[in-house]
Amino acid sequence: MKKATVFLLLISINLISLKLASAQSKNEILIRNATVMTAAKGTLENTDILIQNGKIARIGKNLKAASNAQTIDATGKFVTPGIVDCHSHTMMDAVNEFSYSVTSMTRIRDVLNPTDIAIYRGLAGGVTAANLLHGSANAIGGQNSTVKFKYGKPVEDFVIADAPPGIKFALGENPKRTNFNPAPGQTPRYPRTRMGVLEVIRDAFIRARDYKKDWDDFRAKRTTVQPRRDLELDPLVEVIEGKRLVHAHGYRSDEHLNLMLLADEFGFRVATLQHALEAYKIAPEIAKRGTAASIFADSWSYKLEAYDSIPYNGYILWKNGVNVSINSDSNERMRRLNLDAAKMMKYGGVPEEESLKMITLNPAKQLGIDKRTGSIETGKDADIVIWTAHPFSVYARPDLTMIEGEIYFDRSKDIAKRAELQKEREALEKLDVNRAPGSGGTPPARPSEHRQEDLDEADGGNR
Amino acid sequence: MKLRITNYELRIIKSVLNLCLSVFICGLISSAFAQSDGSQQNQTGKAGTFAITNARIVTVSGAVIENGTIVISDGKIAAVGANVTVPGGAQRIDAAGLSVYPGMIDAGTNMGLAEVGQGAPATIDVAETGDYNANAKAMLGVNPHSSHINVTRVNGITTVLSIPQGGIISGQAAVINLNGSTQNDMAVVPTFGLMVNFPRITLGGGGFNPFAQAAPIDFGEAVKRRDQRIEDLKKLFRDAENYAKAQDAYAKDKSLPAPAIDLKMAALAPYVRGERPVIFTAERERDIRGAARFIADTKVKGIILGGQEAWKVADELKKNNIAVIYTNIYNLPVRDDDAYDYLFEAPAKMAQAGVRFCISTGDSGAEVRDLPYHAGLAGAFGLSKDEALKAVTLYPAQILGVADRLGSIEQGKIANLVVADGDFLEPRTNVKYVFIGGRLIPLTSRHTELFESFKDRK
Known part of the structure; x- marks a missing residue:
């Protein structure tokens, strides 16, 4: 009760302040004199960026803007594209549909919560877009949602309408579910082994191929009986037709290779190998297929199948020509993906711009949204972060994060608001409903702590 | 010479061994196996007399020496300064353009106690069963050959506190250097501190099992349960004091009836007498306040581990000389309406309020190598760079009571030194040399070995 009250009030304040921000946004914005x-x-010194109607209009020196343009002096500061997190469960009210081994009918779009505070915290770490994925409990999981973090806006504004749809697959420990004991009386779900996981996927694609043939026949008027729509198989047909991106969770290189071989057989390309902490062992095979890898910078050893993970993974993949992105899979880690990119320079020596691409342009390409975001180029959405220092420095932090020319995080405004929020909190705590038990108040509702390092794990999956 | 034996050969040898009649020969061959894994695990480095010359020396305890020399011999820092004579026979390391730092210290890890988090429970030795385990010693659980150790030290972390967790009294934490073939080789302070999870209000239920139903209990009941646990803990401490008195009395006067030995009480004795610190895990203001009161009441030497809101309890912490091992940089603020940087800026607020603290990863082991970035992020949110560096070198040494031996570059201290090509806390900085206990440590790990094995695969 208490928490809900505070939270609702905060949301309303945020909405008001963001409305003010959006009122200015139709004007031009000129970011001046930044690196x-x-x-x-490359990196451009003492450079201006002119933003018009949410797009990057010009990049250059001494640019002129309209007299009513908002000017941001970025002297001494660094500007990067907004960070794109290619594996996230932020703003999802549910992560895993545990019940079946194939849950391709489920849609993340149906469980998005635009008021999740983690969105704002991600913005404060420079994240502007994310690939919201179903969990890893199922060999074939649910349909993803590719979003921009337009915190304070209605949920439909978050969804990137022209992003190609995707789907989550999962291999190894998580779909096997051998790390988790079934509840008393519960039957263990098939599959239980890596053999079974692959067979589940094969079976699903055989069914999808037959189902597609039924529809092809019907559309070609070879039959007059319209097939019954199958919500499980529809997305898999899209995969076969190359219209839906497969994001395949996995760790062991043999499993990822087996999935790619299966994809070869059914004539599609796996879009991204997710986690792929052993991908360095099969880099040439990945590169050959044009499959991309979305990895952790250096997480390892947290589970058995992450024991061969090495921080040089990104470097080896990059050297082999694989498109590499670094993701967080975590509301916490999301806030410091810039440091994860910096680690790519440390481990193996990926060049600076290539390292930066791993959290910006590369994930945008992996998600098929690179025409609008992922780099600072004219014509792209103005998804931009202004940093206090070089973003690969541990002492750097974002001062300002904007999406399509609208400011969604502004540290100076955040700080200015704090005293007011504190006062409000104190006032709320004094309300009768919020008083401690025994002093006449109603007992507070059970707090739900948002402290899980990893939402997937909290949901029973774990990365 | 190291033997390399393939699985196939192993099978053959095993079948031969099965036929082997002589126990003596079996023993001989199996000892050859023990040396045959060929991994980095026994790379304890090279001893000798070393001179690091032309270095920028960040002593931490004093001024930076822009161009100086450090002489290492007998495991110690024999000399440090701008005008130091290099002894004949010393191996020279030219550190022109490089900086030397004291090895970093992480005062809150489970290093060596937890190898693989999930899927390999046999590799986890963090928490004993039961609520009161004062006699459980981390030192006896640390695996000197954990792959986490090499991975950590090659990033410049040379000493850690390894702590048991779980229950109310979890056991005794050990200060260890990240080098050695045996636990004894690693030990700096084998039984440093007693770990206590300070009782807090918990509403029950939950866990990771998605099918398990949480069974919430009444808030008032939860408060009572917390208070009862604190009373129980106090009583246990008093009992331990009395136990120690009885043992002392008997030691002086053998005509007294011999009191029975109780391992748990005996383990508690030095802590309840204030001879060694008690480390209380506490995060929120209410719990830290409670722990501070408990420390004052029981007169133990107290340390707070966690410490999210320690800055709010500055007066009590200072009055009772309680330091904080802060483990919350890589954590999200608990409440939705906490500021986004609530836990990033807590160290700066502690520094401002005059609370003694250090920064720790609080990690089980694998990610302890990120310690510099924890400190650096605090630096991004208000803590000075100088204080951030101290928070992972000198300050943890002080809090762990080893500042006479570790934590800064001073003559006579243990030679735990790191030579790096830039700011120690920056992720782009590369570590060039590591010394632990005066031994030059190879910069190899499970990770570099896997890298070497696969980097050129076509």
């Missing part, structure tokens, strides 16, 4: 790390065409 611009474009993630496409």
